[in-house]
Amino acid sequence: MSPEILFQIHLVLGYVAWLLCFRAYIWPWLKAMDPLEAQRAIATLHSFRFFGLVFVLPGVVGHLPAGFATFAAYGDFATGLLALLALLSVRAGPLFRLLVVAFNLVGALDILIDYYRASQLGLPAVAGELGATYAIPVLYVPLLMITHAAAFYLLLRPRIGGAREAR
Template sequence: MSIEAIFGLQLGFSLLVVALIARAYVAPWLSTLSLHSALAVLVIPHMFRHVGMSFQVPGLVGADIPGDFAAAAAYGDLASAALAVIAFLLLRARAAVAIALVWVLNLVGFFGLLNALRQAEAIPQLGVTWYIPTFIVPVLLVTQIMMFVLLARALRSNRNCERQVPAE
């Protein structure tokens, strides 16, 4: 089996397992929480995205890792981690801007992950950082999808409430 096939198998299997756990245990529990509290829980794994800076450490990755991939993944993850910490603190404080910041975090983080995953030429050079896209990224993707669902429901709910208010 090729390295790329093993990578795809591990990534896919991890996505499946994380999605099953999220569906069976995490989503039902989150449904009992307020929007701010549920989002705060889902932001937690993203506060650890600083681990992506490992792509910049010689010896952890292969010498021929594409520089564009390594820099974009490392600094994109660091920016996402910083946004996640700020979003977490604002969500816990129930700040009005917290929901908007979660949208920003989710969009920046989600498209950053998708961009990194599409760069298959980096796979053979991942070295010991292999665990990041095959284990951590599935957790991040699933929690981001869950955040998108919660944010979309809240947006839809707010729009429905606005429609029901009689005009003066």
């Protein structure tokens, strides 16, 4: 099997496995939570996206297509910083909500643009060049994208019983 096919299989199965896990365990837990606490949990996961800077750390990845690694690294870094700022502002009600919207918009767009750029630049065919970071797109990114969708849903769903804005 070609590296491109293996990478695509890994990516699809990463989504399938995370969607099954999310539906069975994570989503019922998030839906039952106070909306602020659910967004806080999602922000905590995304606060680790500073790890994406590893794409530009010399010696960690091989020769990735030009223009992929830098954009992916700094998109993740921006998302992680916004998620950390959201967590630091959790008691500031409207600011927390604004930062939750910001990190989810930036993060979801980053992932979508990274998928597009990876496809256009031929990354799947040279996926082995990701080296130790191979796990990021096939294991970590699917969970990140799923939680972005969940965060948007939670932001848009009607509030019942006057849920708290800040704690």
